[in-house]
Amino acid sequence: MALRLAEAQHLRLHDVASHKGRPYFRLLCHRYSVAVAASSTIISPSSAEDVAPLEQLKTSSVKYLLGRSEEQLTQLALSYSEKKYRGTQLHELLYKAKGRDLNEFLQLPKSFRERLIADNWRIGRSEIHHTVASTDGTLKALLKLEDARIIEAVGIPVEEARGINRLTVCVSSQVGCPLRCSFCATGKGGYSRNLKAHEIVDQVLTIEKLFQHRVTNVVFMGMGEPMLNLNAVLAAHKCLNEDVGIGQRMMTISTVGVPNTIARLAEHKLQSTLAISLHAPNQEIREKIVPSAKTYPLQALLADCKDYFVKTHRRISFEYTLLAGVNDGEEHAMELTDLLHKWRLGYHVNLIPYNPVSESDFKRPYKASMLAFERILNDRGVIASIRQTRGVDANAACGQLRNEFQKSPLK
Numbered sequence: 001m002a003l004r005l006a007e008a009q010h011l012r013l014h015d016v017a018s019h020k021g022r023p024y025f026r027l028l029c030h031r032y033s034v035a036v037a038a039s040s041t042i043i044s045p046s047s048a049e050d051v052a053p054l055e056q057l058k059t060s061s062v063k064y065l066l067g068r069s070e071e072q073l074t075q076l077a078l079s080y081s082e083k084k085y086r087g088t089q090l091h092e093l094l095y096k097a098k099g100r101d102l103n104e105f106l107q108l109p110k111s112f113r114e115r116l117i118a119d120n121w122r123i124g125r126s127e128i129h130h131t132v133a134s135t136d137g138t139l140k141a142l143l144k145l146e147d148a149r150i151i152e153a154v155g156i157p158v159e160e161a162r163g164i165n166r167l168t169v170c171v172s173s174q175v176g177c178p179l180r181c182s183f184c185a186t187g188k189g190g191y192s193r194n195l196k197a198h199e200i201v202d203q204v205l206t207i208e209k210l211f212q213h214r215v216t217n218v219v220f221m222g223m224g225e226p227m228l229n230l231n232a233v234l235a236a237h238k239c240l241n242e243d244v245g246i247g248q249r250m251m252t253i254s255t256v257g258v259p260n261t262i263a264r265l266a267e268h269k270l271q272s273t274l275a276i277s278l279h280a281p282n283q284e285i286r287e288k289i290v291p292s293a294k295t296y297p298l299q300a301l302l303a304d305c306k307d308y309f310v311k312t313h314r315r316i317s318f319e320y321t322l323l324a325g326v327n328d329g330e331e332h333a334m335e336l337t338d339l340l341h342k343w344r345l346g347y348h349v350n351l352i353p354y355n356p357v358s359e360s361d362f363k364r365p366y367k368a369s370m371l372a373f374e375r376i377l378n379d380r381g382v383i384a385s386i387r388q389t390r391g392v393d394a395n396a397a398c399g400q401l402r403n404e405f406q407k408s409p410l411k
């Protein structure tokens with residue numbers, strides 16, 4: 001299978017660098033995410049506690065160590081009458097050694113390991129089901145979850161003469177996606193469930209291990225809509241920051257905008273980037289691309305973005321995928337600048353040329369129209385840049401590879 005990884009609707013490569021004549025890119029998994037599915041059923045953000053307190057877990061069946069802080073692991077050790085430092089050891093074994101099996105944690109006393117296992121404690125790592133590498137260095141990993149569902153995580157290295165200097169992971173936040181954006185392979189593959197926090201963290205550890213290199217950046221732009229699984233995304237974000245050691249500014253959370261979630265995110269005052277998948281200069285076009293935008297009008301979304309900026313002082317990234325004949329005309333560029341002039345606050349526009357995938361009727365625009373679009377924006381004072389999108393001979397866009405391996409529709 002020689003499908004392209006990066007150019008599809010979900011994955012974007014940009015920030016071109018080169019090494020020995022080979023192009024390298026930073027890849028972003030592009031997303032369209034809205035509040036409701038095509039059925040117009042409102043989807044509420046998850047309210048489940050994704051890293052439940054220890055007391056609650058005493059009664060549940062399987063419990064996961066991954067996703068827990070050093071303090072929580074220390075409390076766990078103490079609750080088994082072990083010394084405090086056993087918690088620190090557990091933390092190191094999870095996040096530094098990236099252990100997969102409690103039986104391999106030989107630094108811990110055998111009796112402690114046995115009692116943890118008997119009490120249904122598990123690490124929480126997922127099995128690597130399949131990997132596909134591209135010639136430009138990106139690597140897509142399919143991970144098999146405990147319930148045999150399959151998700152994707154993508155590692156994107158940016159290399160310089162001395163080797164990798166940046167490694168970005170595009171993480172999934174759901175198994176499939178309920179939002180069914182019109183050009184998305186993931187959406188077409190159906191939806192099963194939200195990921196748990198440890199299943200998100202696991203994706204980052206897996207890519208670190210596969211590359212034998214520290215992950216520097218995380219983008220919540222893989223399969224699924226992060227804002228529909230906000231509790232787990234926030235828990236994973238915290239763990240990745242505090243336990244795995246990835247700076248908040250090195251992480252991006254992307255969304256089309258699920259009602260009431262941008263304000264919730266703002267309360268956390270994260271230093272991470274919020275990326276809004278805009279994709280249209282007006283409500284009418286937006287609804288065609290993202291069906292669920294019907295319930296979250298553009299003006300309401302922009303108003304929420306404005307509040308977010310005021311509360312966090314973090315510049316917002318507007319993502320705009322250029323679809324030939326749909327939203328890439330000069331009149332659309334004019335309309336987009338008018339829209340953003342009204343908004344006035346800190347932002348940047350990323351223009352992403354669409355690359356068709358087999359399941360979609362959308363087409364990639366001509367280069368001339370992309371450049372004309374960019375020029376109009378910049379001439380009219382809207383800071384914008386075209387992201388380089390390059391096909392990679394891995395296995396398709398976000399969702400396509402997973403669909404290859406999980407033929408039966410998700411429920």
Ligand code: SF4
Binds near residue numbers: 010
């Ligand atoms: S259907 Fe879901 S996964 Fe696909 S682009 Fe839309 S939000 Fe992203």
